[in-house]
Amino acid sequence: MNNYIEDKFSLKGQLAWVTGAVYGIGFAIASAYARAGASIAFNARSNEAIEEGLANYKAAGITDVKGYVFDVTDEQKVKEGVAQMEKDFGKKVSILVNNAGIIKRIPMTEMSAADFRQVIDIDLNAPFICSKAVIPGMIEMGGGKIINICSMMSELGRETVSAYAAAKGGLKMLTKNICSEYGQYNIQCNGIGPGYIATPQTAPLRERQADGSRHPFDQFIVAKTPMARWGNPEDLEGPALFLASHASDFVNGHILYVDGGILAYIGKQP
Numbered sequence: 001m002n003n004y005i006e007d008k009f010s011l012k013g014q015l016a017w018v019t020g021a022v023y024g025i026g027f028a029i030a031s032a033y034a035r036a037g038a039s040i041a042f043n044a045r046s047n048e049a050i051e052e053g054l055a056n057y058k059a060a061g062i063t064d065v066k067g068y069v070f071d072v073t074d075e076q077k078v079k080e081g082v083a084q085m086e087k088d089f090g091k092k093v094s095i096l097v098n099n100a101g102i103i104k105r106i107p108m109t110e111m112s113a114a115d116f117r118q119v120i121d122i123d124l125n126a127p128f129i130c131s132k133a134v135i136p137g138m139i140e141m142g143g144g145k146i147i148n149i150c151s152m153m154s155e156l157g158r159e160t161v162s163a164y165a166a167a168k169g170g171l172k173m174l175t176k177n178i179c180s181e182y183g184q185y186n187i188q189c190n191g192i193g194p195g196y197i198a199t200p201q202t203a204p205l206r207e208r209q210a211d212g213s214r215h216p217f218d219q220f221i222v223a224k225t226p227m228a229r230w231g232n233p234e235d236l237e238g239p240a241l242f243l244a245s246h247a248s249d250f251v252n253g254h255i256l257y258v259d260g261g262i263l264a265y266i267g268k269q270p
């Protein structure tokens with residue numbers, strides 16, 4: 001890599017914490033950061049998930065990585081987890097990716113308040129908790145990067161995802177507010193809005209039908225995407241690296257949609 005590109009995109013010396021990065025989008029982003037030189041911290045809710053994640057990183061040839069068992073909704077455990085990872089690596093978290101998230105696909109009038117609250121808690125309250133845990137350290141260091149994994153549902157709704165859309169819409173505005181409140185400390189807070197990405201979260205939407213045909217939603221998304229395909233977690237690596245690197249030091253409060261063009265397209269005539 002020549003010096004210009006190295007200066008703009010290298011993450012050498014950085015500690016990146018990617019929440020829930022055992023597999024899927026978070027794992028792809030953390031792997032990209034490791035290849036750009038960052039040390040990686042990730043968390044999961046069980047020791048088994050941590051072991052699964054460490055095996056995945058090892059298989060990808062990534063060794064400068066440690067896993068921590070805590071739920072992103074537990075403020076005390078998050079604070080303790082951040083203190084432990086910063087002690088283990090001997091440096092402050094300079095890059096946070098709020099990736100951990102769930103979805104519950106239930107018609108709103110059939111959804112319990114408890115289910116609604118759980119989605120809001122993980123997808124919106126937790127990014128608040130995790131960002132609050134690292135911002136003081138970033139201020140102390142003279143700056144940092146926070147990247148919130150938003151969604152198409154930060155802009156659009158659809159049947160059965162009321163809680164998720166509300167959370168991701170809120171996450172878009174939390175992104176803009178962290179930008180507004182902490183930009184003065186050289187902290188850039190941006191979002192990535194993935195389109196429809198082939199991960200375990202969307203597996204139910206891509207399942208083959210009993211007759212072997214493609215799932216109707218799979219066909220719908222491909223017709224709505226100008227690139228006529230689902231995204232892969234690897235499609236997010238470049239955008240995520242851009243937002244974590246010095247190449248984006250004056251990009252703040254922006255949601256970068258990585259959706260193959262869905263948001264720009266009315267859709268193919270049936």
Ligand code: NAP
Binds near residue numbers: 023044122194201
């Ligand atoms: P995924 O395959 O379901 O992975 C989500 C990860 O988050 C899992 O490792 C999960 O751990 C972890 N997690 C969930 N709740 C947690 C909690 N309370 N504490 C700690 N970890 C927790 O999802 P994905 O498709 O990679 O999506 C990652 C992010 O991108 C999510 O925020 C999602 O909303 C967003 N997104 C996804 C798409 C898409 O099409 N896939 C598009 C736009 C945005 P467990 O294994 O324990 O559940």
Ligand code: GCO
Binds near residue numbers: 103150196197202205
């Ligand atoms: C759904 C999907 C979407 C994607 C993603 C799109 O049920 O519509 O799960 O919500 O996960 O958020 O950007």
